Amino acid sequence: MGLNLIMMGPPGAGKGTQAGRVARERGLLKISTGDILRQAIKDQTPVGQLALSVMSTGELVDDETMIAIVRERLLQHDLDHQGFLLDGFPRTVPQAQALDRIIEERDNGPLVVIDIRVPFQELVRRLSGRRICSSCGTNADPFGSEARSCGKCGGELAYRADDSRDVVVERLKVYERQTFPLVEYYQGRQTFRVVNGAQAPDQVAFDLDTVLDDAAAVGAEAHRSRSEAGETGAPATTMDGTQGKGA
Numbered sequence: 001m002g003l004n005l006i007m008m009g010p011p012g013a014g015k016g017t018q019a020g021r022v023a024r025e026r027g028l029l030k031i032s033t034g035d036i037l038r039q040a041i042k043d044q045t046p047v048g049q050l051a052l053s054v055m056s057t058g059e060l061v062d063d064e065t066m067i068a069i070v071r072e073r074l075l076q077h078d079l080d081h082q083g084f085l086l087d088g089f090p091r092t093v094p095q096a097q098a099l100d101r102i103i104e105e106r107d108n109g110p111l112v113v114i115d116i117r118v119p120f121q122e123l124v125r126r127l128s129g130r131r132i133c134s135s136c137g138t139n140a141d142p143f144g145s146e147a148r149s150c151g152k153c154g155g156e157l158a159y160r161a162d163d164s165r166d167v168v169v170e171r172l173k174v175y176e177r178q179t180f181p182l183v184e185y186y187q188g189r190q191t192f193r194v195v196n197g198a199q200a201p202d203q204v205a206f207d208l209d210t211v212l213d214d215a216a217a218v219g220a221e222a223h224r225s226r227s228e229a230g231e232t233g234a235p236a237t238t239m240d241g242t243q244g245k246g247a
């Protein structure tokens, strides 16, 4: 049975690094909405064409279109024996509700949601102090703050121009505002877990792996008992998905 994973976390929490590692180590296919959107447009699928017509007017792709694109991708059979790590989705509660229905329809492993949390002031400190190599563009390790030169090419490290404190604070506030309804939507579940991201990356990785194993086991168990309660055998005849353990 596959593991289906969403990771949430503000800019500066180290989510990208952890997500990449988890996907690699657990053989999860990383699915980014940006990538599948571009692919759908390139392949000129019906939803891809719809998305393109929306984007050409300068609008953002609406929930319904985004959901259709993600659904199309997640129901493809290359994911049957493998879980996925979804990047960039869901961003809204309607998208999260739709994802629950898709997970049910796939019937292949639970959805685990991990939220990496870091105190606001620590994020501001990390992001305001973020340095980048002036030669090759590599981000400097935020924990190796004494380093004076790029670990990759030896180039000079410089502060990123857009990382002034006000910009950072605004970015974080936007993130909090957008994410709050999603956290509310998920937080009552046993497969929703919080990881303390204000630790060294190795410790974050260790905690993350621990809660991931536990949440996956709990999710699989819940799935088993639902199946034994009589939901087995029937092909995916999902109704409206309202029996999900949501709000």
Ligand SMILES: [Zn+2]
Residues within 6 Å of the ligand: 133, 134, 135, 136, 137, 138, 150, 151, 152, 153, 154, 155
């Ligand atoms: Zn460099």
